[in-house]
Amino acid sequence: MIPQEIIRRKRNGEELGAADIKSFIGALAAGQLSEGQIGAFAMAVWFKGMSRAEIVALTLAMADSGDRLQWVDIDRPIADKHSTGGVGDNVSLMLAPIAAACGLAIPMISGRGLGHTGGTLDKLESIPGYTITPDADLFRRVVKEAGCAIIGQTGALAPADGRLYAVRDVTATVDSIPLITASILSKKLAAGLQTLVLDVKVGNGAFMADRVQAEILAHSLVEVANGAGVKTSALITDMNEPLADCAGNAVEIRNCLNFLAGRKTGTRLETVVLAFAAEMLVKSGIAVSSDEGESMARQALSSGRAAEVFARMVSMLGGPADLVENPEKYLARAPVEKPVRASRSGWLAACDARGIGVSVIDLGGGRRHPADQIDHRVGFSALLPLGTRVTAGEPIALVHAADDAAAEGAAAALAVHYRIGEEEPELTPVIAGLI
Structure with missing residues (x-):
């Protein structure tokens, strides 16, 4: 198996056989591929996709790359x-x-x-x-x-x-x-x-x-x-x-x-x-x-x-x-807690949830690189749900940060991530369907 050939074929939109996928994943599990090769394969799949047969082969190859657990001694449904x-x-x-x-x-x-x-x-x-x-x-x-x-x-x-x-x-x-x-x-x-x-x-x-x-x-x-x-x-x-x-x-x-x-x-x-x-x-x-x-x-x-x-x-x-x-005896608290206040009166009409997640990373609560260490103390709490009526200056969230500068930046970012409207919004049901 030549890894770059498999990457090239997928990059070109060819369908990979189960044996090729199994060989590539086996080499990945054995540490025989570089991060560049893994990233190139992932990007090729991102652009070209996979057939259902390829997805099944990839899933089974990854599942079979290690042990499979058995629960014969447990009499409950698993x-x-x-x-x-x-x-x-x-x-x-x-x-x-x-x-x-x-x-x-x-x-x-x-x-x-x-x-x-x-x-x-x-x-x-x-x-x-x-x-x-x-x-x-x-x-x-x-x-x-x-x-x-x-x-x-x-x-x-x-x-x-x-x-x-x-x-x-x-x-x-x-x-x-x-x-x-x-x-x-x-x-x-x-x-x-x-x-x-x-x-x-x-x-x-x-x-x-x-x-x-x-x-x-x-x-x-x-x-x-x-x-x-x-x-x-x-x-x-x-x-x-x-x-x-x-x-x-x-x-x-x-x-x-x-x-x-x-x-x-x-x-x-x-x-x-x-x-x-x-x-x-x-x-x-x-x-x-x-x-x-x-x-x-x-x-x-x-x-x-x-x-x-x-x-x-x-x-x-x-x-x-x-x-x-x-x-509270065990869960560490961030040294700085700062309220995020509504910029105007109205209804919390929409928010950028992805932006909020990125703001947690900016605070140190997530990773930019695999080896990054996380600050488990930081984040946001007391987030008001969409559809809440607020008045100007009322807290809509609380920032937990490692220092004052980080708290100020996160509070400013979070305020931008929310839109306050004049009319009560029509909310989306939290459960949209069952498949």
């Missing part, structure tokens, strides 16, 4: 959820313990921030001691005893995706349907899932800003996953504003704990979390209808069982045993 990425999207943090409290086993392999979107692993690393790459025995034990474990890719699970994922982040090749499909599903196939529910974001804060493209991606994911033997469906959800009322890392862990404590009811975030919980429970055969699934999820929250599952998962993976009870 299920998971994955998001295509958004801003203020911390659904997984609450959904995994809710689903586990309802009887599912959730071995969730998550990723770091990609482009302007936040990463579940980066958020979890805000928790002191939390191990995002446990060995296989600990991972299995946490899933079996706690009901869920949210971890990162180890070197043994889809290692080819781990390297390709990092290169895509810094080469402007994130928003490629074949690469997104193979990246998401290779990890899920390697995790030994029986059912999977996908969150395909659409809007100015998503990789797919266009509804048609989002539906194309959703169909690609669902068809490839079902073809690989995993029962899969996808919800298309709105990402024209941050999903939670915060964006960052430690601030989103605080949001998770508040959600599990019942302090985020009536929000867009709650709507999405409960919808995914219901879909997971129906797909796995635990609930017979979405209404029953949502009722079970609400009960898991109100009873405190979901919070108990989260606490046990954190403790078993090395985090503090009393994080749920004493979050």
Whole structure:
């Protein structure tokens, strides 16, 4: 196999055979390709696309580049959820313990921030001691005893995706349907899932800003996953504003704990979390209808069982045993907090969600290069939702920054990212469809 020949053929729009794709991905996993070659391949795929057969071959090659987990000793349905990425999207943090409290086993392999979107692993690393790459025995034990474990890719699970994922982040090749499909599903196939529910974001804060493209991606994911033997469906959800009322890392862990404590009811975030919980429970055969699934999820929250599952998962993976009870004892706060004030009176009519995600990176809460260190303290909180009536000078958000200069810059940027109108806006439903 000559890597540059495969790159050239894809650059020229030729269809690659399964054997060629498997050879290229095998070389990638073995460390035999340079970052330039990986980036060139990703860019060729971005421009020329892939057929369905090529996407299936790429997905299977990446899944087979490492170990595949088996869960024969767990008598619960093995299920998971994955998001295509958004801003203020911390659904997984609450959904995994809710689903586990309802009887599912959730071995969730998550990723770091990609482009302007936040990463579940980066958020979890805000928790002191939390191990995002446990060995296989600990991972299995946490899933079996706690009901869920949210971890990162180890070197043994889809290692080819781990390297390709990092290169895509810094080469402007994130928003490629074949690469997104193979990246998401290779990890899920390697995790030994029986059912999977996908969150395909659409809007100015998503990789797919266009509804048609989002539906194309959703169909690609669902068809490839079902073809690989995993029962899969996808919800298309709105990402024209941050999903939670915060964006960052430690601030989103605080949001998770508040959600599990019942302090985020009536929000867009709650709507999405409960919808995914219901879909997971129906797909796995635990609930017979979405209404029953949502009722079970609400009960898991109100009873405190979901919070108990989260606490046990954190403790078993090395985090503090009393994080749920004493979050401020462990979650670091940024030294500077500055309110962002409305420039005029009116309605919060629209926002640039992608711009908000980029502003988190500018604060130090994300990466420009794969080796960058993240400041987990920084970000935004108390973001008011679109459709809120505000008066001039009223806070619409709170900046968390490392110093005064960064706080001033972020506050000015965030103010620009929101448009205040004279008329109440017509809001987009947070759940746009099911595939």
